Amino acid sequence: MKKVRQVNLPVEDLPTRWYNIIPDLPEPLPPPQGDMTAMGRTMIKECLAQEFSQENWIEIPEELQEIYHQIGRPRPLFRALNLEKLLDTPAELYYKAEGLFSPTGSHKINTAVVQAYYARKQGLQRLVTETGAGQWGTALACAARITGLSATVYWVRAVYKWKEARRDFMNLYGAEVRASPSENTETGRRLLKRDPDHPGSLAIAISEGLEDALSDDKAAYVLGSVLNHVLLHQTIIGLECRKQLELIDRYPDVVVSCLGGGSNFGGIALPFLGDVLTKGKKMRFVAAQSESAPNLQGEYRYDNADYSGITPRLKMYTLGHTTDMPPIFGDGLRYHGCSPILSLLRNRGYIDTVAYPVDEKYVFESAKTFLREEGFLPAPESAYSVAAAIDEATRCRESGERKVILFNISGHGFMDMEGYRQVLRM
Amino acid sequence: MKKVRQVNLPVEDLPTRWYNIIPDLPEPLPPPQGDMTAMGRTMIKECLAQEFSQENWIEIPEELQEIYHQIGRPRPLFRALNLEKLLDTPAELYYKAEGLFSPTGSHKINTAVVQAYYARKQGLQRLVTETGAGQWGTALACAARITGLSATVYWVRAVYKWKEARRDFMNLYGAEVRASPSENTETGRRLLKRDPDHPGSLAIAISEGLEDALSDDKAAYVLGSVLNHVLLHQTIIGLECRKQLELIDRYPDVVVSCLGGGSNFGGIALPFLGDVLTKGKKMRFVAAQSESAPNLQGEYRYDNADYSGITPRLKMYTLGHTTDMPPIFGDGLRYHGCSPILSLLRNRGYIDTVAYPVDEKYVFESAKTFLREEGFLPAPESAYSVAAAIDEATRCRESGERKVILFNISGHGFMDMEGYRQVLRM
Numbered sequence: 001m002k003k004v005r006q007v008n009l010p011v012e013d014l015p016t017r018w019y020n021i022i023p024d025l026p027e028p029l030p031p032p033q034g035d036m037t038a039m040g041r042t043m044i045k046e047c048l049a050q051e052f053s054q055e056n057w058i059e060i061p062e063e064l065q066e067i068y069h070q071i072g073r074p075r076p077l078f079r080a081l082n083l084e085k086l087l088d089t090p091a092e093l094y095y096k097a098e099g100l101f102s103p104t105g106s107h108k109i110n111t112a113v114v115q116a117y118y119a120r121k122q123g124l125q126r127l128v129t130e131t132g133a134g135q136w137g138t139a140l141a142c143a144a145r146i147t148g149l150s151a152t153v154y155w156v157r158a159v160y161k162w163k164e165a166r167r168d169f170m171n172l173y174g175a176e177v178r179a180s181p182s183e184n185t186e187t188g189r190r191l192l193k194r195d196p197d198h199p200g201s202l203a204i205a206i207s208e209g210l211e212d213a214l215s216d217d218k219a220a221y222v223l224g225s226v227l228n229h230v231l232l233h234q235t236i237i238g239l240e241c242r243k244q245l246e247l248i249d250r251y252p253d254v255v256v257s258c259l260g261g262g263s264n265f266g267g268i269a270l271p272f273l274g275d276v277l278t279k280g281k282k283m284r285f286v287a288a289q290s291e292s293a294p295n296l297q298g299e300y301r302y303d304n305a306d307y308s309g310i311t312p313r314l315k316m317y318t319l320g321h322t323t324d325m326p327p328i329f330g331d332g333l334r335y336h337g338c339s340p341i342l343s344l345l346r347n348r349g350y351i352d353t354v355a356y357p358v359d360e361k362y363v364f365e366s367a368k369t370f371l372r373e374e375g376f377l378p379a380p381e382s383a384y385s386v387a388a389a390i391d392e393a394t395r396c397r398e399s400g401e402r403k404v405i406l407f408n409i410s411g412h413g414f415m416d417m418e419g420y421r422q423v424l425r426m
Numbered sequence: 427m428k429k430v431r432q433v434n435l436p437v438e439d440l441p442t443r444w445y446n447i448i449p450d451l452p453e454p455l456p457p458p459q460g461d462m463t464a465m466g467r468t469m470i471k472e473c474l475a476q477e478f479s480q481e482n483w484i485e486i487p488e489e490l491q492e493i494y495h496q497i498g499r500p501r502p503l504f505r506a507l508n509l510e511k512l513l514d515t516p517a518e519l520y521y522k523a524e525g526l527f528s529p530t531g532s533h534k535i536n537t538a539v540v541q542a543y544y545a546r547k548q549g550l551q552r553l554v555t556e557t558g559a560g561q562w563g564t565a566l567a568c569a570a571r572i573t574g575l576s577a578t579v580y581w582v583r584a585v586y587k588w589k590e591a592r593r594d595f596m597n598l599y600g601a602e603v604r605a606s607p608s609e610n611t612e613t614g615r616r617l618l619k620r621d622p623d624h625p626g627s628l629a630i631a632i633s634e635g636l637e638d639a640l641s642d643d644k645a646a647y648v649l650g651s652v653l654n655h656v657l658l659h660q661t662i663i664g665l666e667c668r669k670q671l672e673l674i675d676r677y678p679d680v681v682v683s684c685l686g687g688g689s690n691f692g693g694i695a696l697p698f699l700g701d702v703l704t705k706g707k708k709m710r711f712v713a714a715q716s717e718s719a720p721n722l723q724g725e726y727r728y729d730n731a732d733y734s735g736i737t738p739r740l741k742m743y744t745l746g747h748t749t750d751m752p753p754i755f756g757d758g759l760r761y762h763g764c765s766p767i768l769s770l771l772r773n774r775g776y777i778d779t780v781a782y783p784v785d786e787k788y789v790f791e792s793a794k795t796f797l798r799e800e801g802f803l804p805a806p807e808s809a810y811s812v813a814a815a816i817d818e819a820t821r822c823r824e825s826g827e828r829k830v831i832l833f834n835i836s837g838h839g840f841m842d843m844e845g846y847r848q849v850l851r852m
Contacts, residue, residue, distance in 0.1 A: 002488055005495040011432050062428055069431040070507075071801055072523070076498060082572060097498070101527055103801035105840065146508060146801050165843035168852050172797055371598055375497055375529035375572050414531065414840035417591035426594050 005081055007244040009074040014065060015239040017057040018232045021270050021341060024056065024277045026348050029228075029340060030315035033302055039312060042128075042213040042221035046118035050229040058232065067113050070146070073236065075101045077244040082373035084393065091396035091403045092250070093389060096241050096268060099411030100376050104138040104169075106411035107264045108224050111233035112136075112143035115222045120147050126219040128212050130154045130180065130205030133331035134166040135379075135411060136224035141175035152219075154180040154208045157200035159331075165415055180205040187211055203307025210310060225261030226305055226314070226339050234267025241406060242271055252283060252406040254392050258384035259287035259296065259353075260332045262339030264410035272406075273345060287342075287353045288388035293325045293334045294355035300347045303337055316343040326358050329380040329419030332411075354388055363387045364423040367413070379411030380419045431507055433670040435500040440491060441665040443483040444658045447696050447767060450482065450703045452774050455654075455766060456741035459728055465738060468554075468639040468647035472544040476655040484658065493539050496572070499662065501527045503670040508799035510819065517822035517829045518676070519815060522667050522694060525837030526802050530564040530595075532837035533690045534650050537659035538562075538569035541648045546573050552645040554638050556580045556606065556631030559757035560592040561805075561837060562650035567601035578645075580606040580634045583626035585757075591841055606631040613637055629733025636736060651687030652731055652740070652765050660693025667832060668697055678709060678832040680818050684810035685713035685722065685779075686758045688765030690836035698832075699771060713768075713779045714814035719751045720781035721764045726773045729763055742769040752784050755806040755845030758837075780814055789813040790849040793839070805837030806845045 022029055031052075040048065050058060060068070080093040098107040119127055127144050130153070131137030137153040144151035153170060157179040160167060170177045180200045181188035185208040191198045198204075213221035223230060238255075245251060255272050259265040265287055275281040287296055296317050303318040305311040318337040319325070325334050338346070345351050356363050360380070367383035369390065370376070378386055389407040396403050413420065420426065448455055457478075466474065476484060486494070506519040524533040545553055553570050556579070557563030563579040570577035579596060583605040586593060596603045606626045607614035611634040617624045624630075639647035649656060664681075671677060681698050685691040691713055701707040713722055722743050729744040731737040744763040745751070751760050764772070771777050782789050786806070793809035795816065796802070804812055815833040822829050839846065846852065 003492055005492050006437050006498070008434060008437055008500075010436060011434055066429055066431050070504070072432070072502060072504075072527070074434075078496070078498075082496075100529070101498070103526075103803070109801075142801050145798050164847075165840075168843045168847050169803070171852055172794055172803070172846060172850075174798060368598055372571050372600060375535075375568050377529070377595070377598070412840075414591075414838075417594045420598060421590075421594050424598075426597055 003081060004079055004248055006076050006078050007247055008076045009240060009243055011069055013243060014068055014074050015236060016060050016065060018060060019235045019239060019271050019274055020053055020056055020058055020232050021274050022228065023054045024274055025344060026277065029344060032312040032314050034312040036312050038210055038214060042210060044115055044118045044220045044222065045122055047115060047229045050232055051227060064114060064117050067117065071103055071109055071113060072101050074240045077241055080374050083370060086373055087390065087393050087397060089393040089397040090400060091393045091405050093393055094406045096237060096408045097376065098237060098264065098408055099379055099382060100409060104142045105415065106135040106139065106379065107234065107237060107267060108136045108139035109142060110236055111224065111230045112139040113147065114233045116143040116147040116149055119220050120149055124218055124220050126150045126152060126216065127222050128152045128209045128219050129222050130202060130209045132156055132159060132202050134159065134163050135332060138166060138170055140222065141170040141173035144175065145173045151175040152212060153177045154182065154205040156180055156202055156205055157198065180208050182208060185211040201307060206306045207308060207310055225263040226337065228341055230263050231266035231270060231339055231341055234263050235270050237267035237408065238269060238271035241268060250404050253403040254284045254286065254405045256286045256288060256385055256388045256392060256405060256407040258333055258381050258410065259289055259338065260335045262342045264408055266339055266342055268408040273350060276350065285351045286388050286392065287351055288384035289353055289355040290328050290330055290333045290358065290384065291355045292328045292358045293319065293336065295319050295336055295338045296346050296353040297355065300343060305337060314340050316340050317346055328358060328360055329423065330360065330384055332381040333384060356384060356387055360423045364420060366390050368424065377413040378409050379413045380416050382409045382411050385409060429507060430505055430674055432502050432504050433673055434502045435666060435669055437495055439669060440494055440500050441662060442486050442491060444486060445661045445665060445697050445700055446479055446482055446484055446658050447700050448654065449480045450700055451770060452703065455770060458738040458740050460738040462738050464636055464640060468636060470541055470545045470646045470648065471548055473541060473655045476658055477653060490540060490543050493543065497529055497535055497539060498527050500666045503667055506800050509796060512799055513816065513819050513823060515819040515823040516826060517819045517831050519819055520832045522663060522834045523802065524663060524834055525805055525808060526835060530568045531841060532561040532565065532805065533660060533663060533693060534562045534565035535568060536662055537650065537656045538565040539573065540659045542569040542573040542575055545646050546575055550644055550646050552576045552578060552642065553648050554578045554635045554645050555648050556628060556635045558582055558585065558628050560585065560589050561758060564592060564596055566648065567596040567599035570601065571599045577601040578638060579603045580608065580631040582606055582628055582631055583624065606634050608634060611637045627733060632732045633734060633736055651689040654767055656689050657692035657696060657765055657767055660689050661696050663693035663834065664695060664697035667694060676830050679829040680710045680712065680831045682712045682714060682811055682814045682818060682831060682833040684759055684807050684836065685715055685764065686761045688768045690834055692765055692768055694834040699776060702776065711777045712814050712818065713777055714810035715779055715781040716754050716756055716759045716784065716810065717781045718754045718784045719745065719760045719762065721745050721762055722772050722779040723781065726769060731763060740766050742766050743772055754784060754786055755849065756786065756810055758807040759810060782810060782813055786849045790846060792816050794850065803839040804835050805839045806842050808835045808837050811835060
């Protein structure tokens with residue numbers, strides 16, 4: 001009998017609805033506070049509706065299902081048998097290969113194509129966003145292009161300057177990529193006048209993007225994490241995993257993923273968290289974070305989603321929106337706050353967290369172990385998922401428990417070799 | 427009714443046998459000539475047997491099928507609907523996503539894991555090879571590691587020096603990567619004594635690899651293209667495609683891929699060429715090449731597989747084994763000779779060829795068009811496949827023919843952005 005190493009779904013078994021956990025939450029989700037005018041005016045209408053929807057299941061339009069097929073969905077689920085053997089664990093380790101099978105290298109494309117699709121339906125012509133590490137900017141550039149829209153990406157100048165390959169990648173898709181601060185906005189011009197070499201920040205990029213989108217009634221400002229509708233779209237990950245595990249008669253005892261704003265963690269975890277809330281399932285959810293930004297260990301309170309306080313305030317776990325966070329290679333995890341949905345669930349005790357040291361040695365070593373056993377190269381952010389999954393499996397070796405551990409590899413590392421080189425001193 | 431954009435096979439429908447075309451060829455395959463001692467002594471025994479096998483179908487051992495699952499096989503087949511629309515062609519364009527869904531970024535892993543598997547069965551401990559562009563070296567490093575062997579890669583020094591990320595990638599797998607010429611062999615030491623900065627060449631790297639493997643009875647010397655057993659292993663590509671097209675009631679009229687030594691072209695084409703030879707199917711096969719190395723436009727005669735003439739001579743289409751070939755980004759296509767099997771079929775009129783200009787503008791522009799419509803980033807070599815597929819589809823627009831065109835994208839371009847940047851002047 002052959003051992004199961006991969007489970008895939010037939011293309012026609014792609015889930016046709018996203019799961020919206022909001023109506024199943026143990027208490028009503030606290031609404032945003034503050035001035036919603038700018039956000040409201042620049043958001044895609046369908047996304048705004050989804051943000052507050054009380055429907056449990058939201059249909060994925062047929063044309064969008066086709067686009068999911070186009071970008072390689074469903075994506076395979078793998079069993080990490082070699083890794084299990086190396087760890088000598090009775091646990092079963094399953095990982096979802098999100099980034100590794102994505103055209104732009106990460107799970108971000110799952111919501112980017114949805115937002116682009118709805119924007120086009122609404123008659124918009126351009127999507128505007130900001131990006132830090134660059135994964136979200138690339139996904140948006142791709143999504144806009146393949147749905148026939150244009151895209152403008154404000155990219156923190158300090159990162160824009162050295163990530164040449166990723167910049168080329170966005171340009172290839174035809175996106176307008178602007179180092180931020182830029183000459184394109186009032187905000188940018190003011191800052192450049194003061195300092196022509198201003199390094200920029202995510203907050204400045206958000207300000208510029210919003211200003212740009214507000215000045216063009218055919219443009220929308222879009223976001224790649226934190227918000228409810230973004231997590232909703234990402235539930236396609238967990239919904240596929242649940243079907244795939246059913247095919248081999250398994251159900252997870254532990255779900256693990258890295259967490260920055262929460263989009264990939266929510267994507268894989270929410271469908272299973274729904275089972276906990278509505279079907280009384282018992283399982284453990286582990287968010288892998290960095291000590292640079294252990295937002296789930298912060299305070300649960302209203303805070304801004306951006307540095308400079310332009311956006312409305314969200315009830316979430318936060319380190320404070322002006323907190324300095326040491327740089328790490330897993331830059332996608334370096335964010336002060338966490339999705340309101342996940343924050344509420346964390347607050348009610350449904351989500352555990354672990355934060356790894358800022359030197360990143362342990363997480364990159366874990367990713368290297370994974371690579372050497374399973375063959376695939378994780379992105380720096382996904383290295384945190386791998387580390388936490390290995391920790392869980394090691395605990396099972398000690399306790400003798402045959403747990404089913406499910407984890408997400410949200411991105412591949414082909415364009416991030418610098419982190420491996422520096423941290424592992426290659 | 428949803429449009430088909432992707433077809434995948436259930437994991438359990440992975441082909442369980444490779445197709446060996448040798449007994450179906452229209453005439454016996456001319457055997458190699460010259461001294462076989464060194465090659466014979468350093469080759470893996472099972473691969474040597476497969477090289478001359480007269481069996482039509484060769485079983486893929488179960489454990490190896492599991493390894494194929496581990497590295498993400500079966501891989502999806504996509505229909506390039508957006509591209510068809512842009513080209514306004516009545517043709518249907520299907521592409522196999524080989525590299526894009528491969529742990530090391532190309533189809534090379536398909537034979538690397540097989541060779542590693544047989545080597546381990548034989549009790550060997552180490553695999554030795556040479557690499558030029560680096561795709562084959564990476565695949566071998568991965569395959570050796572996940573099957574529990576060690577690997578030594580002799581890498582042309584001139585390339586070794588600038589492809590830092592790919593070097594790190596091989597090192598991460600634990601491979602011993604040596605800039606060639608190296609201090610590790612007599613050949614290398616002699617050359618370094620003369621010139622400590624010797625840039626090396628593929629021929630020197632082969633000499634060093636052979637010398638290294640000959641001095642260690644637990645080592646084998648392995649190759650990633652040209653030879654019959656390599657093409658045999660790669661038929662998994664075409665066999666999957668045939669099943670996938672059957673699922674949607676299609677059969678190709680044209681099969682297109684890029685061709686250097688012939689491993690990815692043979693991989694996708696041989697099962698269909700078998701249908702032509704044994705079932706009287708009519709179809710067209712197009713090998714996309716560079717004017718830098720249009721080997722299928724050379725002479726059909728015995729020639730060495732390497733520059734310095736150490737290896738046995740093979741009957742093949744060749745430009746001459748000492749010919750200088752201008753550098754191109756699609757370095758994997760820059761080879762003077764072509765697989766003996768494909769050469770024989772070319773000589774009998776079964777394979778057409780097209781060679782694109784050395785400036786690579788047309789092929790990179792084609793790859794950019796593909797990326798902007800379908801989302802995926804092809805490797806420079808695969809850009810030639812895309813260009814030829816687009817040309818075929820354009821011809822169908824002119825003739826009005828509703829042909830089914832199948833092409834292979836053998837590698838992804840995440841680590842090759844430099845080519846896009848320079849050629850497209852980004």
